[in-house]
Amino acid sequence: MKAEYNTKLDKNIEAFIQSRIDGKSFDEIATELKTTKQTLIDWNKKELVRSAINEGKAFKINTLVKAYKFDVSNRVQTYLQLSKKINDELLNRDLKEISTDVLLKMSIANDNRAKEILGKSIEFGQDCNIIDLESSKDNYFKIVLDE
Numbered sequence: 001m002k003a004e005y006n007t008k009l010d011k012n013i014e015a016f017i018q019s020r021i022d023g024k025s026f027d028e029i030a031t032e033l034k035t036t037k038q039t040l041i042d043w044n045k046k047e048l049v050r051s052a053i054n055e056g057k058a059f060k061i062n063t064l065v066k067a068y069k070f071d072v073s074n075r076v077q078t079y080l081q082l083s084k085k086i087n088d089e090l091l092n093r094d095l096k097e098i099s100t101d102v103l104l105k106m107s108i109a110n111d112n113r114a115k116e117i118l119g120k121s122i123e124f125g126q127d128c129n130i131i132d133l134e135s136s137k138d139n140y141f142k143i144v145l146d147e
Contacts, residue, residue: 012033013043013049015032015033016029016033016040016043016044016049017049018056020056021053021056021060026041072117076114076118079110079117083107083111083114086103086106089103090103090104
């Protein structure tokens, strides 16, 4: 009977861990597992349980990052593609249009996001073209080519 009890307890603790990873509250879990909130708090104090919850949450976040391609290189690529589209659109626009100022602000904001992600500088290709991202008066990139 004691082995049966431990198995049920282990299953409840596993269910508790998974529920915490899923973001459920102690009250919700207590109702689902038909146990007291204090029991859950006691389980949560165990180092092994806390570690499993933290690892599960980290794994879940990493899975989402990979699924939505939200890593740094993809974010930079997206920002740079958007910057190119904005700049291409600006070149095709008649500056008499009212919304051009909004598009210019978007371009500056997008360039600043890319600058923030990249840090000070980044090298491209075999020719070692360097984009120097030091702040300039107009907040645009200054491109310095290796000679």
